[in-house]
Amino acid sequence: MAGQAVDLLRAGGTAMLRRPGRPPVRVLLQGFPAVPRMLLFGATAVAGALSRIGVSLGYRVTVCDPRPAFVSAGRFPYAHEVHRAWPHRWLPTAAVDATTVLCLLGHDPRYELPLLRAALDTPAGYIGVLGSRAAHAARIARLRADGMSEERLSRLVAPAGLDLNGRRRGRDRAVDRGRTGRSPARR
Numbered sequence: 245m246a247g248q249a250v251d252l253l254r255a256g257g258t259a260m261l262r263r264p265g266r267p268p269v270r271v272l273l274q275g276f277p278a279v280p281r282m283l284l285f286g287a288t289a290v291a292g293a294l295s296r297i298g299v300s301l302g303y304r305v306t307v308c309d310p311r312p313a314f315v316s317a318g319r320f321p322y323a324h325e326v327h328r329a330w331p332h333r334w335l336p337t338a339a340v341d342a343t344t345v346l347c348l349l350g351h352d353p354r355y356e357l358p359l360l361r362a363a364l365d366t367p368a369g370y371i372g373v374l375g376s377r378a379a380h381a382a383r384i385a386r387l388r389a390d391g392m393s394e395e396r397l398s399r400l401v402a403p404a405g406l407d408l409n410g411r412r413r414g415r416d417r418a419v420d421r422g423r424t425g426r427s428p429a430r431r
C-alpha cells in the first residue's frame with residue numbers, strides 16, 4: 245500500500261487504497277503533484293521572456309541574479325519570485341527535483357562555473373546554458389579540469405533552446421524582436 249500511495253502522490257490523482265487484514269482498512273488518497281519549477285539565473289531580457297513563457301506553461305518561475313541594478317520584481321512581472329543573490333549560494337536553498345528546469349542566462353564568469361557545479365549536484369531534469377559553441381567548449385574544459393566527470397557534464401544542454409547553428413543574421417534577430425531593420429515606410 246505504501247508504494248501505491250507514493251506513486252499516486254507523485255503522479256497526482258485519486259484512489260481508494262485497501263489494506264487487507266482484520267479489520268480491513270480503506271484509505272481515500274488524493275495526490276497533487278508539485279508544480280514544476282523554472283529557475284532562471286541572470287536578470288536578462290531573455291529571463292523576462294522565459295518567465296512569461298514558463299508561467300504560461302504552468303511553471304513556478306524564479307529569477308536570481310546578484311546585481312541590484314538588474315533585479316526587481318518590476319522587471320520580471322511574470323516571475324513568482326525574484327532573488328538578489330549569488331546564484332551558486334541561493335540554489336542549494338531552492339527546492340529542486342526532476343521536474344525542475346534550470347537556465348543559466350548570463351555570461352558572468354564570477355558566478356557561471358560555481359553555479360554550474362552547484363546545478364550539476366541537483367536532480368534537475370534540465371540544465372540549459374546560453375552561449376556560443378566556443379564559449380561552451382571553454383566552459384566544459386574548465387569544469388573538466390576541475391575534475392567534473394563526463395557523465396555529469398553530459399547533463400548540460402548548450403546552447404539552451406533552439407540551436408540556430410550560430411548562422412543568424414542581425415536582421416533575423418531584429419525580426420524576432422518585432423523590428424525588420426527597414427524604415428517604417430518600407431514595412
